Amino acid sequence: MDLTQFLIILAQAGMLVNAMLIAAAYMVLAERKIAAWIQNRVGPNRVGWWGMLQSFADVFKLYLKEDIVPAAADYKFHALAPVISIGVAITVYAVIPWSGPFVTIDGISYGLAMAPNMNIGILTVLAMTSVGVYGIALAGWSSNNKYSLMGGLRASSQMISYELSMGLAVIAVVMMSGSLNLLTIIQTQTQNGWNIFYQPLAFLIFFITALAETNRAPFDLPEAEPELVGGYHTEYSGMKFGLLYLAEYANILASSAIMATLFLGGWDLIPFLDDSAILGLAPDSLIMVLLQHGAFVTKSCMLVFVFMWIRWSLPRFRYDQLMNLGWKVLLPLALANIAITGIVLLLLN
Amino acid sequence: MANIKTGTESQRLNFWERIYLPEIAKGLALTLRQMVKPTFTRQYPEERWEPTGSYRGRPVLVQEESGERCVACGLCSRVCPALAIEVRAAETTDDKERYPELFEINMLRCIFCGFCEEVCPEEAIVMSKDYELVYGSQEEGILGKDKLLVPVAQLQDRLEFLRQWR
Numbered sequence: 001m002d003l004t005q006f007l008i009i010l011a012q013a014g015m016l017v018n019a020m021l022i023a024a025a026y027m028v029l030a031e032r033k034i035a036a037w038i039q040n041r042v043g044p045n046r047v048g049w050w051g052m053l054q055s056f057a058d059v060f061k062l063y064l065k066e067d068i069v070p071a072a073a074d075y076k077f078h079a080l081a082p083v084i085s086i087g088v089a090i091t092v093y094a095v096i097p098w099s100g101p102f103v104t105i106d107g108i109s110y111g112l113a114m115a116p117n118m119n120i121g122i123l124t125v126l127a128m129t130s131v132g133v134y135g136i137a138l139a140g141w142s143s144n145n146k147y148s149l150m151g152g153l154r155a156s157s158q159m160i161s162y163e164l165s166m167g168l169a170v171i172a173v174v175m176m177s178g179s180l181n182l183l184t185i186i187q188t189q190t191q192n193g194w195n196i197f198y199q200p201l202a203f204l205i206f207f208i209t210a211l212a213e214t215n216r217a218p219f220d221l222p223e224a225e226p227e228l229v230g231g232y233h234t235e236y237s238g239m240k241f242g243l244l245y246l247a248e249y250a251n252i253l254a255s256s257a258i259m260a261t262l263f264l265g266g267w268d269l270i271p272f273l274d275d276s277a278i279l280g281l282a283p284d285s286l287i288m289v290l291l292q293h294g295a296f297v298t299k300s301c302m303l304v305f306v307f308m309w310i311r312w313s314l315p316r317f318r319y320d321q322l323m324n325l326g327w328k329v330l331l332p333l334a335l336a337n338i339a340i341t342g343i344v345l346l347l348l349n
Numbered sequence: 350m351a352n353i354k355t356g357t358e359s360q361r362l363n364f365w366e367r368i369y370l371p372e373i374a375k376g377l378a379l380t381l382r383q384m385v386k387p388t389f390t391r392q393y394p395e396e397r398w399e400p401t402g403s404y405r406g407r408p409v410l411v412q413e414e415s416g417e418r419c420v421a422c423g424l425c426s427r428v429c430p431a432l433a434i435e436v437r438a439a440e441t442t443d444d445k446e447r448y449p450e451l452f453e454i455n456m457l458r459c460i461f462c463g464f465c466e467e468v469c470p471e472e473a474i475v476m477s478k479d480y481e482l483v484y485g486s487q488e489e490g491i492l493g494k495d496k497l498l499v500p501v502a503q504l505q506d507r508l509e510f511l512r513q514w515r
Binding site: 034037038039040041042045309310312313314 | 379383384385
């Protein structure tokens with residue numbers, strides 16, 4: 001790797017991290033707006049036009065807040081937990097293919113993605129989300145608070161249980177395209193049609209497990225406020241709390257983008273049709289790539305909307321219901337889905 | 350006896366209810382419908398609510414061209430359940446012969462019951478439409494005559510309401 005390539009990738013990383021942070025800020029606003037609309041309210045509309053600067057005001061406030069560390073807390077791990085959470089959340093963004101390549105420098109094509117062509121793409125995502133458990137579990141444990149510990153314990157058991165079904169749902173998709181590479185998965189879908197039409201069950205399982213993995217309602221037991229105060233982040237204040245909060249939203253966007261990649265055809269514009277032929281554009285022209293980028297972002301945003309819509313519609317699961325759903329329903333369904341997919345693929349070949 | 354159900358809640362569910370998904374879809378449809386409903390929120394500092402004459406806001410003294418109507422009989426002070434009103438009478442050469450030298454309403458005590466207005470023989474103290482009652486200190490919350498006197502023209506709604514309904 002020469003210096004130019006290194007600098008370009010560094011610039012891409014900087015862009016992606018900043019874009020992600022700004023997106024997370026606006027997702028907080030979107031969440032509050034959607035909550036308000038569902039509850040027949042108006043939502044934040046004071047800071048900036050339509051409340052556009054509300055999240056920045058909130059973050060500014062968090063910076064000014066006193067950073068309280070409980071006397072009984074393990075200071076190092078207490079400080080480390082939010083860093084792990086946000087770090088892992090950002091790492092996932094490295095493999096998300098936000099757009100196809102459109103700039104060629106020194107014979108290497110670059111797009112709005114750092115390492116989309118990684119041959120273990122989806123595996124990286126799964127690995128990183130598993131590491132995300134450490135952030136939450138450490139936050140709960142190091143606070144030395146019963147509520148936090150309960151939140152951390154619930155988070156780890158829930159995320160470990162649902163990771164299994166999530167991985168199995170992904171396997172069905174991987175079987176369809178025969179590759180872990182996210183670009184190859186998108187190409188297969190561009191040629192054969194989106195995976196959601198072939199794998200609706202896998203999509204459903206992946207969606208439910210993604211809700212559980214990101215600790216979103218109805219699976220937000222780790223931060224169930226009626227019983228656990230704030231859950232794992234009870235003892236966090238100031239920007240440390242802000243980072244945990246930001247990581248949650250970054251994870252939502254990441255899982256939405258992964259879902260768009262795996263099931264909704266990634267940056268494919270129209271399912272089952274050759275987009276560039278219909279629009280009369282070259283497949284690798286700049287306009288086409290930007291259109292595809294727009295399609296990918298739109299798909300991700302719609303999924304984010306569904307995440308929020310579900311949060312403000314459904315009540316929280318009870319702990320035993322959560323475990324029953326994960327182990328007795330989703331896991332067998334995911335296994336059956338793999339078996340059926342395998343048999344059908346064998347018969348077709 | 351016919352409406353007694355047997356078994357547990359989960360045993361009574363049918364298959365479609367037990368897999369939750371159709372019910373979840375129903376719930377989501379409900380919230381989606383709520384989302385497009387118009388809101389009736391008033392943007393307060395910009396859009397202010399104009400109460401009707403029946404509203405009991407801050408009690409005020411009615412002021413006419415010749416001065417306040419009050420004759421300092423002290424009935425309002427006597428009837429006030431919260432002991433918020435203090436009146437000190439003095440003599441005047443006007444037709445009404447008496448006027449309040451001092452008239453204070455302690456807004457920290459006032460409970461907006463409207464008894465003072467009801468008992469007043471001269472229609473001299475009425476409840477206004479003023480609902481923005483904010484004071485920087487306890488002393489500021491005790492309103493003297495300078496703050497209580499309001500021209501009669503501004504109180505027409507309330508006076509009409511009182512004539513019609515009292």
